[in-house]
Amino acid sequence: MNLFSRSVLGKRIFKNGMHKAVALQASSKSSNPAMQFPCLDKMEELSEQLRNKHGTCSSVDATSSPNNEPNYGKVRSGFKLYKSNQPLFLDYGGVLPKFQIAYETWGNLNKDASNAVLIHTGLSASSHAKSSPDNSQPGWWEQFIGPGNAMLDTNRFFVICTNVLGGCYGSTGPSSPDPADNLPYATRFPMLSVQDIIRGQQRLVKEQFCIEKLYASVGCSMGGMQSLAYAQQFPQAVEKVVTVSACARSHPSSIAMRHAQRQVLMADQHWKRGFYYPSDEEPNRILPHVGMKLAREIATVTYRSGPEWESRFGTERLNEDIPPVLCPDFLIETYLDHQGEKFSLEYDPNSFLYLSKTMDLFDLSQSHQDRSNRRRAEAQRALEKSDVEDKPPRLCDEPYEATKKRRTTTVEEAREDLRKGMEPIIGKELLVVGVKSDGLFPYWQQREIVDLLGGDKNIEHVELDESQSLFGHDTFLLDLEHVGGSIGRFLKNDF
Template identity: 50%
Template sequence: MRSRGLASSLRHASTAVSRAASPRTRPFSSNAPPPALREQAPGRNSAPSNPAIEFPCLDVLETRSATLQKQVFARSDESGPEPSYTVGATQIYHCREPLILDHGGRLQEFDIAYETWGQMNPDRSNVILLHTGLSASSHAHSTPDNPQPGWWEKFIGPGLALDTDKYFVICTNVIGGCYGSTGPSSIDPSDGKRYATRFPILTIQDMVRAQFRLLDHLGVSKLYASVGSSMGGMQSLAAGVEFPSRVGRIVSISACARSHPYSIAMRYVQRRAIVNDPNWNRGFYYGRVPPHVGMKLAREIATITYRSGPEWEQRFGRRRADPSQPPALCPDFLVETYLDHAGEKFCLTYDPNSLIYVSKAMDLFDLGAANQARTAARRAARLSGAALSSSSSSSDPICNLTLPDKPYEEQPESTLPSDPDAELLAPPPPSQLPQQQRQPQPQQPPADLVAGLAGLREHPVLVMGVASDILFPAWQQREVAEALRRAAAAAGVEPRVEHHELSEEQSLFGHDTFLLDVENVGGAVRRFLG
């Protein structure tokens, strides 16, 4: 039986058949009868042709489920508080006025977690609002209260991209997130229970409106600059579009003005990975074992989109983790172990429901005029009908109890629909367009987008893209830049957009370049901010 001897020295289990039929308790239970009830145990003389393959990567998941289950019961006995997601100490702004959301939901009150670096000058004119990517916290840089390095540690500081000798930098956790700002894991004040999937659908603009409540609270009437990458680059543009008079300069890196189908698809399958996990329980998993298995897979999928093929070809190629072993169905190639590691690190540190809501907000992002007009009409209808606590009747209720220098100035809801340029430039719905006009034409942004960005035509805007980015491909940043140029041209003003595209020679790191490239990304930001 040499072949069995050989095989048992491999990553195979010689006892795997009885193992598969064993009564061992699995966190992954199912209603189906165990195999032992349906198949005869193999007789002494009926060995299989090959041993069963082992799955140590699934053992890890099952062990984690069991450990978490024990912790759940321990907490339950002690009636102690739930552990919450955190990356350390932050400041918290609590807004007591409701936030009405773009798609009909509301937050009766909410928290914004934020951190700051540098000093605000006396006239509060040196404030930079830094927006985060999907899963980042407000901890962009270390602080006295939290000395851990932040996610943009090398980009913030004296003489750096965001120069704290000149600027007062604020970074917030987005609403919908889980690092201190109100999100699905927060308690709904209406009934004292966690929101879970009773949290309302969010948009990028909703996140920005919440941030501007914080600015009101801090007495900041106008930002020196709105800066962000990835989802933060969406917010950065959205801040300018929503509050054109309150934003000076705009930096949007590796972002877009409207999500495209491939990125929607990649985020959709991440959400499916979570909702497929039985522990997700339609979002009501707080106080129970969280859907860490689905969350891990979601992060593995996301990680594919964050780094590009070229970098992986160089970094991993076809190398296997242990070439002396036979191939395994658990992580085997280096690229698989890399994804596995990324998923492991993330699966218990970020709230799965936050991933669902925040990634959906990214999918919904569209600064086109038609979408803005529809949203404005929806908000106007809702606001006119809602009897809210604020005395203001036609605008979003504001949170001005904290003495800002100027009253809250949200962009009037009616601007876009009544703007004749917007009417003129708004295209018919895509389904009415002939086939060839629906094709992506990076050099010819749709008129709808030119109209939607018209409010930024006089703002200095820095748009950056990376050729190796597959999630926010470089044509999307070219589209933003060209739309801004055309908006300026249509109004007869000088375009003030600056566009940089990092070639594959400059960066192979794809979407994640903004986290890594201090020289090219940081340098351009520093020069642009002046």
């Protein structure tokens, strides 16, 4: 049954809402009729349906979920699992005692294991970048990968794509069981850095496939951050690096936008501070789908561009002949409403929260590296001593106090810190792609990557203007000619 179809229960809720409005109108003798809110009725109806179905989006899918993790509506089959029983010590002092990473591959690894290309995903993507015999559904980069493809030719390359740590499509994340008690981590999950994610990926590459050196590391958006971090952390383990619509360190404007998304999601009454997964005691808990929907709508504003929306939607309304309403009325509003509604049942809200924060924390500076190395060493010593009682409280457990603290370093000092941290990347063959219509990762952030690396002769910088792409940040998902073509030419230079 389609969750968005109107059930008998939904009709009753809708009618009750109408009756209340009519009663209010009658009792107050209003000069105008009360406005109706079918968009709110629809969300209330969905909440009721999820509750009656014992949390449809949080129910266990034992056939496709290896860890009995929740099923979020997206196809969860066709991937393989790399499992590590060795602890992964994390940059912010946490630890994953063991973990797994979902991955898929296309093409064949050659005899000397020199043709491997690792694809790093954005925030919400699964490992399913391309269809395969194990999963025939189109992948999120379906047209960019395949036999004879102009970008990633699987007749030549062995292509690997993973679901990131912290995600919810097979890899260990907040919805996974904590080995300490076999209950979902929820917000007991440790905070991750982008570097933590790629250290897990590097284990997979080396231990699962015995690959000592990748031919290329390729990523866009958060994946572009990962691609740079892979070269920084393992400079001898990768030949070529591709980063599209990414940055060397997150910018305050991007952090502010993702903060707003998280605040909206966490305000949902069903979020319950992250502990919304059904349990034996509370089997009827439901996904905080309203907060997730609204957070995704805010995010979508940053993914596409104003020029595209002007040509696609303009300021047209659904029906110019009826009075305006507060529910979606403009064409652009209906687009955002659809995007949020669709995503709200496909992805784990906690994964969204954690990974958006991971993007905020992205930093290739030397000082970040030094702090991270120290915290990982401290976490390892604590685990070896089983010194669990002496662990410092997590920041979120400490009382919040408003502060007027401002930055303690100058812009010049911060830039030099960043340049020093990026020194391991110097000399690598690097493709940097920026898009002028991108509002989330503006083109000057890609220019900054090139500048910080000294404009090295091994760097190829491609910048798409608005005559080439109006798709904003999502260009990397849509532009086969300019993004796919640029990557394909770069990878074929000497192979």
